[in-house]
Amino acid sequence: MLLSSVPKRMLMRRSRSLSPCRALQTTGADSSCSTGRQGLREAVDANRNPIVSTSRVSRKGILSEEASSGNVTPHMQYHHLATRWLNNLQGRRSSWAALASKGRENNYWEGAGSRESRSSGFATAGVLSAAAIAFCLKKDGDSKGDSLLQAARTNSSEEVIRLLSEGADVNHRHKMGWTPLMVAAMNRQHNVVKVLLEKGADPNLGDDFSSVYEISRQKSIHSLEVLVTREDEFSSRLSSRANFRGCTALHYAVLADDLATAHTLLEAGADPLQANSQGHTAAQYAKDGPLQDLLKDWETKGAEERKKREAEERRRFPLERRLKEHIIGQEGAINTVAAAIRRKENGWYDEEHPLVFLFLGSSGIGKTELAKQVARYMHKDIKKGFIRMDMSEFQEKHEVAKFIGSPPGYVGHEEGGQLTRRLRDCPNAVVLFDEVDKAHPDVLTIMLQLFDEGRLTDGKGKTIECKDAIFIMTSNVASEDIAQHALHLRQEAQELSRRRLADNLEEVQKSSQVTISKQFKDDVIRPILKAQFRRDEFLGRINEVVYFLPFCHTELIQLISKELGFWAKKAKQRHNITLLWDGPVLDLLAGGYNVHYGARSIKHEVERCVVNQLAAAHEQELLPQGCTLRLCVATGLEQEQGGAGPTLRLEVVGEDSSTRTLDIRPPLNPDQAAYTH
Numbered sequence: 151m152l153l154s155s156v157p158k159r160m161l162m163r164r165s166r167s168l169s170p171c172r173a174l175q176t177t178g179a180d181s182s183c184s185t186g187r188q189g190l191r192e193a194v195d196a197n198r199n200p201i202v203s204t205s206r207v208s209r210k211g212i213l214s215e216e217a218s219s220g221n222v223t224p225h226m227q228y229h230h231l232a233t234r235w236l237n238n239l240q241g242r243r244s245s246w247a248a249l250a251s252k253g254r255e256n257n258y259w260e261g262a263g264s265r266e267s268r269s270s271g272f273a274t275a276g277v278l279s280a281a282a283i284a285f286c287l288k289k290d291g292d293s294k295g296d297s298l299l300q301a302a303r304t305n306s307s308e309e310v311i312r313l314l315s316e317g318a319d320v321n322h323r324h325k326m327g328w329t330p331l332m333v334a335a336m337n338r339q340h341n342v343v344k345v346l347l348e349k350g351a352d353p354n355l356g357d358d359f360s361s362v363y364e365i366s367r368q369k370s371i372h373s374l375e376v377l378v379t380r381e382d383e384f385s386s387r388l389s390s391r392a393n394f395r396g397c398t399a400l401h402y403a404v405l406a407d408d409l410a411t412a413h414t415l416l417e418a419g420a421d422p423l424q425a426n427s428q429g430h431t432a433a434q435y436a437k438d439g440p441l442q443d444l445l446k447d448w449e450t451k452g453a454e455e456r457k458k459r460e461a462e463e464r465r466r467f468p469l470e471r472r473l474k475e476h477i478i479g480q481e482g483a484i485n486t487v488a489a490a491i492r493r494k495e496n497g498w499y500d501e502e503h504p505l506v507f508l509f510l511g512s513s514g515i516g517k518t519e520l521a522k523q524v525a526r527y528m529h530k531d532i533k534k535g536f537i538r539m540d541m542s543e544f545q546e547k548h549e550v551a552k553f554i555g556s557p558p559g560y561v562g563h564e565e566g567g568q569l570t571r572r573l574r575d576c577p578n579a580v581v582l583f584d585e586v587d588k589a590h591p592d593v594l595t596i597m598l599q600l601f602d603e604g605r606l607t608d609g610k611g612k613t614i615e616c617k618d619a620i621f622i623m624t625s626n627v628a629s630e631d632i633a634q635h636a637l638h639l640r641q642e643a644q645e646l647s648r649r650r651l652a653d654n655l656e657e658v659q660k661s662s663q664v665t666i667s668k669q670f671k672d673d674v675i676r677p678i679l680k681a682q683f684r685r686d687e688f689l690g691r692i693n694e695v696v697y698f699l700p701f702c703h704t705e706l707i708q709l710i711s712k713e714l715g716f717w718a719k720k721a722k723q724r725h726n727i728t729l730l731w732d733g734p735v736l737d738l739l740a741g742g743y744n745v746h747y748g749a750r751s752i753k754h755e756v757e758r759c760v761v762n763q764l765a766a767a768h769e770q771e772l773l774p775q776g777c778t779l780r781l782c783v784a785t786g787l788e789q790e791q792g793g794a795g796p797t798l799r800l801e802v803v804g805e806d807s808s809t810r811t812l813d814i815r816p817p818l819n820p821d822q823a824a825y826t827h
């Protein structure tokens with residue numbers, strides 16, 4: 151339907167840049183374009199800027215020819231289309247306005263008593279009319295914002311000032327994603343840029359407009375409409391294929407080669423290091439010359455300031471503290487990893503080699519979690535920044551190809567390797583090699599090259615430099631020995647504390663923080679690792695072997711509190727139920743800890759003993775709306791009656807603090823004693 155309303159001439163022109171319209175080319179259009187193509191080639195050579203439209207020069211050629219031969223201007227070409235859209239919008243808006251004014255005439259929303267009788271129909275109409283007014287007010291706000299975007303494009307500083315004084319939002323976004331500052335920067339409207347910045351425009355906002363096709367798909371608008379809107383209301387100089395998401399006003403000033411505007415933006419706080427979604431800073435789009443020099447200068451200054459800010463942030467909130475917010479216990483592991491990262495961040499490291507850790511310990515005690523937290527710290531939640539490789543998938547010799555990609559001529563050559571593909575995307579990622587002991591020795595050889603030289607050559611012969619990456623291997627080898635040793639150390643330390651400070655509980659708890667002895671590492675761990683990996687040079691490239699110990703009682707209590715907290719939050723959010731628990735509940739649940747499954751066994755115990763009860767009570771409709779529930783341990787008498795070990799009981803707490811035990815019927819098989827520990 152939309153295509154039918156587009157002038158044929160415009161479709162012919164669009165066929166240069168929009169591939170789906172190529173079929174619409176005509177001979178007439180072709181002849182006029184052949185000169186344009188020549189110009190295009192020259193333009194590509196002259197201007198390597200990757201996102202300014204490569205068809206710019208060819209299009210200019212067509213337009214100037216059309217203009218000189220007295221044909222319609224591009225603006226006139228779109229006129230028919232624009233009016234149709236405008237009429238449509240205007241029509242919708244008028245009908246809402248009419249509804250609103252009818253509501254006003256009939257006093258639908260006036261105060262009580264203004265009419266003797268009021269029917270429910272009137273009330274509905276009143277609500278509708280109020281909605282209509284709200285809609286119209288919003289429309290007015292939007293229309294002011296849209297006028298601001300237009301004024302920014304046409305260099306009407308006075309109009310910009312007027313609109314802002316009337317309440318237009320200085321950072322208003324076009325429905326397709328750009329802001330007035332971006333429009334002004336792209337269209338070299340230096341005065342408007344100054345006014346907008348003075349009025350508080352944010353120079354670091356990124357464009358939400360990705361590409362013509364992407365926006366067309368996202369918003370279900372015909373790609374031609376998107377293209378025409380982008381060209382008419384933003385700029386016609388930009389490629390329809392490139393991705394602009396995240397481009398700031400500074401990126402656009404650079405694309406428009408506007409030195410003065412770029413300078414003004416930088417002075418106003420534009421971040422020269424801010425990258426768009428493609429990971430490119432503004433400087434990467436600048437041609438050689440004064441603009442490039444200006445941006446390089448500011449980038450250097452910006453980088454220094456950023457470094458200072460980050461250092462200050464690190465001092466104020468050290469990495470150890472950040473990690474401890476997410477990881478319970480494992481003090482030794484946290485301290486070792488944080489110290490190594492601190493060395494790296496402050497320039498006290500060997501920049502020729504990446505950091506390599508080996509995390510040792512049994513299952514479910516936080517090895518993966520610590521790696522994830524390090525990635526989050528280094529890459530601020532960037533998904534690309536954490537690469538996880540399950541090394542049990544690389545046990546066979548032929549699976550090396552999956553790791554780095556197959557050589558030319560082999561199946562899967564084009565796909566590349568699982569590691570190399572992701573490392574190329576983020577060469578300074580945190581890479582986790584899970585269960586490294588399972589990998590084939592040939593894979594270990596590749597890893598050794600990676601750790602040693604900080605680079606990796608893929609199946610296509612391309613080398614990826616990754617000296618800034620952090621490599622973390624995990625393994626369960628020697629986990630039994632480590633657990634036994636830790637237990638032994640804890641017992642010794644507790645015995646010592648008990649003897650010295652029999653009644654100082656805090657000291658006794660501190661004794662649970664034990665350090666693995668050097669002798670144990672040399673006499674027990676090293677031989678096990680050597681037998682497993684069989685290569686001294688491989689072990690020699692590991693910067694730190696990090697030991698994860700089984701949880702002590704205090705840590706178990708923290709883990710259980712965290713888990714119950716998780717379910718209490720869910721109970722509140724999903725069912726408006728407040729969940730509380732008594733101290734002894736934690737001790738009872740701690741009994742479900744299994745050293746072989748670590749924190750996972752605690753999660754299962756909470757699900758088995760608490761969440762199952764909650765779900766059954768819910769199903770049996772025993773939970774009053776918005777109630778408060780308390781978890782407690784059954785008293786001795788109740789235990790005797792039940793006959794089994796200690797059990798958990800759910801009580802409803804009344805407003806007067808009285809409690810009522812919930813009588814939850816065991817589902818199906820009472821012999822399972824689902825809630826009995």
Ligand SMILES: Nc1ncnc2c1ncn2[C@@H]1O[C@H](COP(=O)(O)OP(=O)(O)OP(=O)(O)O)[C@@H](O)[C@H]1O
Pocket residue numbers: 476477478479480512513514515516517518519520624626748749750
């Ligand atoms: N020390 C801890 N503090 C908080 N949560 C933990 C801790 N250890 C484990 N968990 C939780 O237990 C789950 C499993 O932990 P994780 O994946 O880190 O285990 P792992 O040591 O890597 O074990 P595996 O060798 O089996 O992969 C995660 O949900 C994690 O959040």
